[in-house]
Amino acid sequence: MAPPFLWQVCPRAMDTSLIFVIFIVAVALLFDFVNGFHDAANSVATIVSTRVLSPGMAVLWAAFFNFVAAFGLGVHVANTIGNGIIDTSVVDEKLILSALIGAIVWDIITWRYGLPTSSSHALIGGLIGAAIASAGMDAVIGSGVRKVGAFIVISPMVGFIAATFLALAILHLYQRVAPSTAQGIFRRLQLLSAAAYSLGHGTNDAQKTMGVIAVLLFTTGHLGGEFHVPLWVILSAHAAIALGTVFGGWRIVRTMGMRITKLEPQDGFAAEAASAAAILFATQVGIPVSTTHTIAGGIVGVGSTKRFSAVRWGVAYNIVLAWILTIPVSGLIAWAAFQVAREF
């Protein structure tokens, strides 16, 4: 005879466990909200700094496409986060909660200082830190972490390369076109590139939280026998990120849109179109890349085509430093959070 479930013996224990899972799902959606809030800048910085849209309209535009991304773009990244970074057998509610605390705290710190760091890497760092605290280094899947680590370097460089090629091609095509005509055309085209970028951001970033929620539901037995991402998780993650985008963080808009380099509408178009392509590509092959890193690489690329010294390399250096610190620091915060959670 199979042993009775805990809640069959003690119904109140089931209530407490389910309430804790619901609480953690709410914290995960809060992380998605903070992600949208933190990364809204990436989607709208170039269209705001080139004055194509007012700040209010720009965030609504970005939020709409972040939500639309919920439909039909797959869940490859969610699967990678859900079962490709840490061993699912060590996952429990406390581990997920600690990982989310690590990610949210680091996001808030970097938002406070206006640094466009990666919410994705903060979440991955949080998962790694909490898993090490829970079960040691063996709980970390080396190949998955290696792939994510490699793309920390690859994604901004791909953004840089693709945006540079595109900016140079545009420069060539528009050699004999009057600047005022070109500006008018790119102001309209930037609406499309910003939409594509927001779509990429929504699908890659929202999937990370979906992965976390799905692995939590799976390991606590609320998902059945096979790992999958339920529709309600997909829709709520996209809704949270879209809502966060509406309340976007303007400190980072300033850094991305104005401080790295001065942007014209054609620069914004090249940076966004190249970054959108890079993010959508990564999403289709299931790699959780940093949308922040990719667009920053794109902005540096278009800035460099005008004049290498037009890029404020000091600002870029601070951003890269924050990128390097993201996984270790969020991991450390999550590790500490798990030590506290373990006591309860």
Add this chain to the structure above:
Amino acid sequence: MGEILRDVGLSVLTAALAAAVLVPTFVVLKLLMDLGLDVLLPAVVALALLLAYILRRETVGR
């Protein structure tokens, strides 16, 4: 009317140009990725550094 047609033509041409630049870039990226991270990572870093070097050399004095 002529101006509108010119703007539409240029917009379509620009979108086609973007596709012509970005699609091959990502096809190459996918091919490198299929060869493994040990090939992809150094190839991307080397190309980015080369591009940065060329841009720096070509834009001096602007």
